[in-house]
Amino acid sequence: MGLFSNTLTLLGKELRTEFRSRELLTTTVVFILVVLILFSFAINPTSEESRDFGPGLLWLAILFAGSLMLQPCFLREQANDTLSSLRLAVSDPFAIFLAKLMANTLFLLVTEILMLPLFAAFYNIPILPQLHYLLLVLFLGSLGVSVAGTALSAISAQARMRELLLPLLLLPILTPVLVVSATVSVSLLDREPVVQWKGMAFLAVFDLVFLTALWIFGEYLLEE
Amino acid sequence: MPAPTPTGLRFENIDKRYGGLFALRRVSLEIAPGECVVLAGRNGSGKTTLLRIAGRIVRPTAGKLSFPGASSESSTEGRPGYVAHTTMVYDELSAEENLVLFAKLQGVPQPAERADELLREVGLYERRTSLVRTFSRGMRQRIAIARALVHGPSVLLFDEPATGLDPLGISWLAKSLGDVHRSGCTVVMSLHGESEISALATRAVQLDAGSVVADTKSGASLHSILTFGGG
Numbered sequence A: 001m002g003l004f005s006n007t008l009t010l011l012g013k014e015l016r017t018e019f020r021s022r023e024l025l026t027t028t029v030v031f032i033l034v035v036l037i038l039f040s041f042a043i044n045p046t047s048e049e050s051r052d053f054g055p056g057l058l059w060l061a062i063l064f065a066g067s068l069m070l071q072p073c074f075l076r077e078q079a080n081d082t083l084s085s086l087r088l089a090v091s092d093p094f095a096i097f098l099a100k101l102m103a104n105t106l107f108l109l110v111t112e113i114l115m116l117p118l119f120a121a122f123y124n125i126p127i128l129p130q131l132h133y134l135l136l137v138l139f140l141g142s143l144g145v146s147v148a149g150t151a152l153s154a155i156s157a158q159a160r161m162r163e164l165l166l167p168l169l170l171l172p173i174l175t176p177v178l179v180v181s182a183t184v185s186v187s188l189l190d191r192e193p194v195v196q197w198k199g200m201a202f203l204a205v206f207d208l209v210f211l212t213a214l215w216i217f218g219e220y221l222l223e224e
Numbered sequence B: 001m002p003a004p005t006p007t008g009l010r011f012e013n014i015d016k017r018y019g020g021l022f023a024l025r026r027v028s029l030e031i032a033p034g035e036c037v038v039l040a041g042r043n044g045s046g047k048t049t050l051l052r053i054a055g056r057i058v059r060p061t062a063g064k065l066s067f068p069g070a071s072s073e074s075s076t077e078g079r080p081g082y083v084a085h086t087t088m089v090y091d092e093l094s095a096e097e098n099l100v101l102f103a104k105l106q107g108v109p110q111p112a113e114r115a116d117e118l119l120r121e122v123g124l125y126e127r128r129t130s131l132v133r134t135f136s137r138g139m140r141q142r143i144a145i146a147r148a149l150v151h152g153p154s155v156l157l158f159d160e161p162a163t164g165l166d167p168l169g170i171s172w173l174a175k176s177l178g179d180v181h182r183s184g185c186t187v188v189m190s191l192h193g194e195s196e197i198s199a200l201a202t203r204a205v206q207l208d209a210g211s212v213v214a215d216t217k218s219g220a221s222l223h224s225i226l227t228f229g230g231g
Helices: A003-021 A023-042 A047-074 A080-091 A094-123 A128-156 A162-190 A197-221 B046-052 B095-105 B111-120 B137-149 B169-181 B222-226
Strands: B009-018 B020-029 B034-042 B060-067 B081-083 B157-158 B187-192 B202-208 B213-214
Touching: A003 A094, A003 B095, A023 A047, A047 A094, A047 A162, A047 B187, A080 B081, A080 B095, A080 B187, A080 B213, A094 A128, A094 A197, A128 A197, A162 A197, A162 B137, A197 B187, B020 B046, B020 B202, B020 B213, B034 B046, B046 B157, B046 B187, B081 B137, B095 B111, B095 B137, B095 B169, B111 B137, B137 B157, B137 B169, B157 B169, B157 B222, B169 B187, B213 B222
Parallel strands: B034 B187, B034 B202, B081 B157, B157 B187
Antiparallel strands: B009 B020, B009 B060, B202 B213
């Protein structure tokens, strides 16, 4: 069985278990919704300020929701030692990571797409004219959160104080992704929108570097 | 599933260290194809670590593991079936979904048919669509064994397979293990004390503090090893 077919089989398993329990999607949707609603009261949505602060708040909510979502990613493999059975079964352990990060990216994107109309409504920001670019930033940023988060989730799942360790490791590493994604989003949602291609390229390079590192060192992250 | 290719196990000077603690110290052991070996020893003697190294779940700190008779490390013969204390299957999936998943991952042709065949063998066919989390301890052990057998391994590793089973469950397990062994599979299992299951053993090895201290191959009696009497 090759990497591709193993990844697809494992992705199917991730989606099936999530859509059966809806644990991760519910948590992230509720978290982002609460943050967006709370801050919408703090910022006057008719003001120009909401265009400056709104995208940053959206990304901050995505980042924290992502860290909540990524926590159980490897942790739930520990209950029945299923990570060991997966390692015994797959020929390339990268398939385990690839399936998990694809599932995590997908869950984050689904959450973001559900939240975008609410974000537009609460902060009075028209998103439709720049939607295609906005979706591209959301994809690149979410992929960055998932790639780094999946790797760190594998490390933290085997450590003591694992609940504390993931956010502690994840937040500093994802600061550049957060800053660039928010900056690119602010430019896109401005009254005179600008596409910051340099920012997009930075996000793509970040994703590629972490993905390559995961491919090379992933096997060691799964060791006991 | 075709009969397994006769495959043995060879541990050469295996060390396993967790920080400064030696779990295994220069363990050398040769297990011939078709043997049924019991690993005995007190808690913490290194049985589970040795089995996890044999299952290639844990990498040894030093030394070499090989599978004499296996065509390659990635072949079915080089991938042992492993049954641990835990089920190693997903509680949120049904018995059938679990077996199909692991069959697909290991490239088993016709995974659905193989899953059904195994579910019949372990007596879970009627409950094939039930989620594993609804299973009793005995049923969980059955699905764990079915998962380990899904790719038709030549080597089967069991870590204290009788833990938590009632006498009926132990009898079923002994019969199933006997069937697997008679089909040509090499079986290595860790056990505490004598039981219906230990009666299947063709050889016993005792571990203490991470080293082999007695082996029926070197003249020790099976009874003394199973009761930790050593050589």
